[in-house]
Amino acid sequence: MKRIAVLGGGNGAQALAGHLASKGFPVTLFEHPEFRKSIRHLEDRKTIELTGAIEAKGTLEEVTTDPAAVRGAEILYFLAPSFAQEAVFSLIAPYLGRGQRLLLMPGNFGSLVLKETFGGRLPEGFLAAESDTMPYACRIEAPGVVNVWGVKNFMATAALPASGTGDFIASVQDAFPVPLKPAPNVLSIGLSNTNMILHCPTMIMNAGRIESEDGRFRFYAEGMTGSVCAVMEAMDRERMAVGKALGLDLLSTMDDMKELYSINGESLRETILNNGAYCGHGADSPTSMKYRYLTEDVPYLLVPVFQIGKKLGIPQPVTESIIRLASVI
Numbered sequence: 001m002k003r004i005a006v007l008g009g010g011n012g013a014q015a016l017a018g019h020l021a022s023k024g025f026p027v028t029l030f031e032h033p034e035f036r037k038s039i040r041h042l043e044d045r046k047t048i049e050l051t052g053a054i055e056a057k058g059t060l061e062e063v064t065t066d067p068a069a070v071r072g073a074e075i076l077y078f079l080a081p082s083f084a085q086e087a088v089f090s091l092i093a094p095y096l097g098r099g100q101r102l103l104l105m106p107g108n109f110g111s112l113v114l115k116e117t118f119g120g121r122l123p124e125g126f127l128a129a130e131s132d133t134m135p136y137a138c139r140i141e142a143p144g145v146v147n148v149w150g151v152k153n154f155m156a157t158a159a160l161p162a163s164g165t166g167d168f169i170a171s172v173q174d175a176f177p178v179p180l181k182p183a184p185n186v187l188s189i190g191l192s193n194t195n196m197i198l199h200c201p202t203m204i205m206n207a208g209r210i211e212s213e214d215g216r217f218r219f220y221a222e223g224m225t226g227s228v229c230a231v232m233e234a235m236d237r238e239r240m241a242v243g244k245a246l247g248l249d250l251l252s253t254m255d256d257m258k259e260l261y262s263i264n265g266e267s268l269r270e271t272i273l274n275n276g277a278y279c280g281h282g283a284d285s286p287t288s289m290k291y292r293y294l295t296e297d298v299p300y301l302l303v304p305v306f307q308i309g310k311k312l313g314i315p316q317p318v319t320e321s322i323i324r325l326a327s328v329i
Contacts, residue, residue, distance in 0.1 A: 001025050002175045005073035007088060008080035009038035012105065013132040015146045016077055018048025019177055021058025028073060032080070032088055033065040041143040051141075052148040053277075067091040075172050078110070079134060081292055084109045084301035089117040096108045098125030103157070105134045108300040111160040111189045122136040124161070129159040129168045129185045133260070135178045137277040139284070142231050149176065150277025152260045156192060158183040184248060187308075191243045194236075196301035198224075198272075199293035201231040204325050207289060216283035220272055221238040223285060229269040231318060236268075238316040242309040289329050300306040 001024055002320060006017040010029035012024050021027040031039045042048070044062040063070060070076055070092050080088055085104075096102070103108040107130020115121065133206065137149040155178055157160035159168040169180045173178040183189050198220075202211070206223045217223060224232070236253045254268045257275060265271025273279055286293060302323050309316050 002074045003072055004028070004175060005038065005076045006072070006077060007029055007031075007071045007078040007092070008084075009080070010079065011138050011140050011146060012136060012139060013077075013079040013147060014042075014048055015050060015054075015138045016056040016079060016177070018050050018136075018146060019054060019056060020175065021048065021060050022050070025175060027058070028062040028064065028069050029060050030067065030069055030092075031065055032084060032216070034087075035084075039063055039065075045144060047144060048146045050148055051145060052138075053151050054136075054148045059186065068095055072154055074100060075175055076100060078102060078104045079294050082108040082110060083223045083296060085113050086117070088148050089114050093117050094210065094220070096126055097123050098127075100126050101168060102128045102129070103154075103172060103176075104130045104169075105184060106130070106132050106193050106195070108296075109186065109187050111186050111303055113133055115160065127159055127164050127168045127171070128188040129157050129165065131157045131180075132157045132183075133195075134191045135176075149281055150261060150275075153262060154179040154181050154260070156181050156183040156189060158186050159188050159256075160187050162186070165215060165218040178201075183284050184258045187246060188243070188248045188250070190301070191239060191246075191248060191305060191308075192250055192256070193301055194256050195293075196297050196305065197232050197236050197239065197298045198238035200302055200322050200326060201235060201285070202228055202329070203289065203293050204322055205231065206285070210286055216287060218286045219285040220275070220278035220284055224269060224272050226269055229267070229272070233268055234318040235322065237292060238309070238314070239305055241308065241314050242305055242316070245312040245314055248307045288312070294326050294329070296322060302326075 005028045042063045050056045111128045141147045157180045159165040263274045
């Protein structure tokens with residue numbers, strides 16, 4: 001069995017680590033030392049239980065904040081927030097080398113950041129790749145317990161350079177929970193992450209509710225009203241126009257959701273409401289505007305997309321408005 005290192009201690013990282021460990025893979029869970037508290041409860045017990053769409057229990061081989069632990073991993077899965085990329089890369093870079101494969105989920109252009117960490121050239125024989133999402137929609141509901149709301153049908157993936165994508169997928173597919181499909185390149189992956197469309201305008205347009213209500217609300221089912229979805233669709237058209245200018249045929253957010261979760265809908269709102277992974281559970285909204293739906297998705301998705309489009313002369317007035325409002329907030 002291939003040795004695996006999962007980088008990160010959040011919802012997706014713990015879900016993937018527990019799931020792969022339940023299948024018999026030797027899994028190391030690594031978290032940046034500054035965030036040790038997120039994995040402290042796992043350091044002794046090392047067991048993660050998955051509930052919901054996946055019923056499984058896996059025991060990890062190691063839980064650590066020592067970056068040297070990644071040295072022996074054949075496959076590395078990065079599931080930390082984008083704002084942790086540079087900090088984590090600087091720690092693990094000395095231990096990365098030939099034969100290793102690293103997948104960033106979601107990538108958010110992170111392979112380009114990793115390349116710069118190595119001075120503009122990745123190590124010989126090492127392959128890095130990106131996906132635009134994670135395999136699961138999930139939340140940690142208790143220490144050592146992750147509730148999986150839904151599992152993607154597949155994930156699009158591209159390596160850096162793109163010529164290595166086929167080799168990368170062949171190397172990791174037997175140690176990954178869903179099929180990986182090749183994408184044109186890492187720019188297409190970054191532009192295909194629809195979190196920027198789903199999360200950012202919903203946060204901005206529900207700011208009063210997020211900051212004033214004592215209890216949470218259903219972020220997708222209740223927060224994504226007709227008006228919010230109209231803004232999403234306008235932003236989506238701008239995102240797809242940037243892709244078209246780069247020669248990329250991007251899926252709309254609605255069609256992307258349909259393909260990932262095998263659902264139907266005549267409009268974006270209807271498709272969202274038909275998605276049990278998003279709307280089939282209780283209140284899940286953030287309780288503060290200082291949440292990753294803005295702190296990650298604006299600077300690491302919307303801003304790069306906007307700047308690329310600006311260089312290409314693509315008008316993006318709605319996207320720019322959301323960026324400016326998020327920045328003020």
